[in-house]
Amino acid sequence: MYARNAISCSGDDDERVAEAQWGVTQQQPCRSNHQRRARERDERERRERREREESERERLQRRARERDEREREKTRERGEEREKRGEERRERTMEGGTGAGTRLGMGMGMAMAAPGGGSSTVAVQATNDDATASKLSCVTKGYIYDDFVHLFVRRSVKRAPIINRGYYARWATMRMLLLQFLESDLPNASGPSPKKQILSLGAGFDTTFFQLVAEGRAPHKFVELDFLEVTKKKAMMIATKEVLLSKLGPGKPEIDAGKEGIVSERYSLLPCDLRNLKDLDDAFAKAELDAKLPTLIFAECVLIYMDPAASRKVVKWCADKFESAAFVIYEQIHPDDAFGQQMLKNLESRGCPLLGLHDTPTLESKERRFTDLGWQRAVAMDMDAIYHQQLDPVDRRRIERLEIFDEFEEWNIMQAHYCVAYGVKDDTGVFYKFGFSQKKAENVQKPITPVIM
Numbered sequence: 001m002y003a004r005n006a007i008s009c010s011g012d013d014d015e016r017v018a019e020a021q022w023g024v025t026q027q028q029p030c031r032s033n034h035q036r037r038a039r040e041r042d043e044r045e046r047r048e049r050r051e052r053e054e055s056e057r058e059r060l061q062r063r064a065r066e067r068d069e070r071e072r073e074k075t076r077e078r079g080e081e082r083e084k085r086g087e088e089r090r091e092r093t094m095e096g097g098t099g100a101g102t103r104l105g106m107g108m109g110m111a112m113a114a115p116g117g118g119s120s121t122v123a124v125q126a127t128n129d130d131a132t133a134s135k136l137s138c139v140t141k142g143y144i145y146d147d148f149v150h151l152f153v154r155r156s157v158k159r160a161p162i163i164n165r166g167y168y169a170r171w172a173t174m175r176m177l178l179l180q181f182l183e184s185d186l187p188n189a190s191g192p193s194p195k196k197q198i199l200s201l202g203a204g205f206d207t208t209f210f211q212l213v214a215e216g217r218a219p220h221k222f223v224e225l226d227f228l229e230v231t232k233k234k235a236m237m238i239a240t241k242e243v244l245l246s247k248l249g250p251g252k253p254e255i256d257a258g259k260e261g262i263v264s265e266r267y268s269l270l271p272c273d274l275r276n277l278k279d280l281d282d283a284f285a286k287a288e289l290d291a292k293l294p295t296l297i298f299a300e301c302v303l304i305y306m307d308p309a310a311s312r313k314v315v316k317w318c319a320d321k322f323e324s325a326a327f328v329i330y331e332q333i334h335p336d337d338a339f340g341q342q343m344l345k346n347l348e349s350r351g352c353p354l355l356g357l358h359d360t361p362t363l364e365s366k367e368r369r370f371t372d373l374g375w376q377r378a379v380a381m382d383m384d385a386i387y388h389q390q391l392d393p394v395d396r397r398r399i400e401r402l403e404i405f406d407e408f409e410e411w412n413i414m415q416a417h418y419c420v421a422y423g424v425k426d427d428t429g430v431f432y433k434f435g436f437s438q439k440k441a442e443n444v445q446k447p448i449t450p451v452i453m
């Protein structure tokens with residue numbers, strides 16, 4: 001019986017058959033077996049369910065974690081992208097579209113905002129570091145050539161294509177006018193062309209002098225002025241680099257002990273706060289500039305950082321001082337549209353507000369500043385027009401192939417916010433051909449595009 005029971009209890013169906021056949025008492029052992037098995041089965045099922053639930057929970061938690069991680073990654077990327085776009089927009093809306101006040105300046109701890117949001121001399125000086133870094137970026141990419149700028153940059157940076165292109169336009173325009181001046185002659189001249197001088201106001205670490213010497217085109221005299229802090233650094237760099245030092249000749253250069261400046265026969269680098277006309281007079285005397293010689297004066301993104309009264313005094317001082325001169329400036333226009341406002345805000349936040357922009361906000365007002373202050377004629381043209389109508393089209397096409405570029409709308413807007421303007425005072429006639437090509441200049445359209453930024 002027990003054997004039968006044992007056998008019959010081997011399976012659930014058999015158990016049920018056995019229960020029916022043998023009654024309650026006889027069924028006792030089978031029943032306890034059955035209960036134990038049922039308990040075990042329940043236990044096993046519960047365990048399996050728990051395991052299934054746990055693994056499902058784990059799976060869901062893992063997926064949630066992965067999703068969160070992906071979201072965080074996307075947010076990070078979006079943030080970085082926004083920051084990058086912000087940086088680039090800041091670069092575009094800053095000095096010359098060429099990067100003044102960018103990462104480099106801040107990275108060097110130089111472009112500090114002035115307390116109270118005013119203008120900080122340190123921040124204004126730091127615009128020079130950014131301009132120099134932008135030049136090197138352009139050289140590295142093949143936009144412009146400059147054999148010496150790398151000697152003045154501590155850490156090279158890669159600028160966005162739009163910044164490189166903007167800097168190219170600025171460099172090519174200034175170079176075009178510079179060469180025109182160096183090659184100019186008196187009308188109907190038969191003898192040698194007159195000696196010439198170049199005076200660079202707020203020169204920063206500009207290397208034009210060294211480049212001209214290397215090309216065999218250096219003028220009789222080349223004088224650079226800037227704040228003492230800037231000239232001191234530049235003098236030190238020149239004094240310690242044979243390749244630069246050797247260009248100062250022919251005579252022995254006078255480099256003062258504190259290396260605040262340099263005076264040599266054809267090159268002088270002198271400290272001068274342009275807001276102080278006495279500094280200008282002193283520099284004029286020390287560099288032995290000659291009021292009678294044809295002189296090209298340039299100020300790239302310099303007067304705009306000064307208050308209008310001070311910059312007007314500089315423009316007048318130059319007109320009074322030289323008999324025959326051209327004064328070329330590169331600076332911003334149109335502060336009142338969206339791009340212009342952003343440009344003002346960015347530079348203000350860096351401690352170098354464009355103090356002069358509201359005084360000369362248009363091309364006409366830049367021209368008027370010259371003609372009101374002793375210059376006989378003046379021309380101003382925005383960089384968009386200059387780029388298309390004045391620069392060499394072959395070279396333009398060359399640089400347009402250097403980098404992938406698709407920011408055409410922003411490019412046009414940016415260029416419409418910068419200009420080159422010049423005043424000419426010509427008592428000798430040497431500047432009779434100087435300036436933008438008239439035919440092209442007449443065709444200039446001056447776009448003032450409303451900007452959404």
Ligand SMILES: C[S@@+](CC[C@H](N)C(=O)[O-])C[C@H]1O[C@@H](n2cnc3c(N)ncnc32)[C@H](O)[C@@H]1O
Pocket residue numbers: 095100124125126127128131132201202203204205206225226227230272273274275299300301302305306
């Ligand atoms: C944007 S940087 C341009 C440097 C150079 N002209 C160029 O294009 O590479 C402006 C320069 O103007 C100089 N600057 C501004 N205000 C000045 C002032 N009141 N006196 C002398 N230099 C000044 C700054 O120190 C700085 O070197």
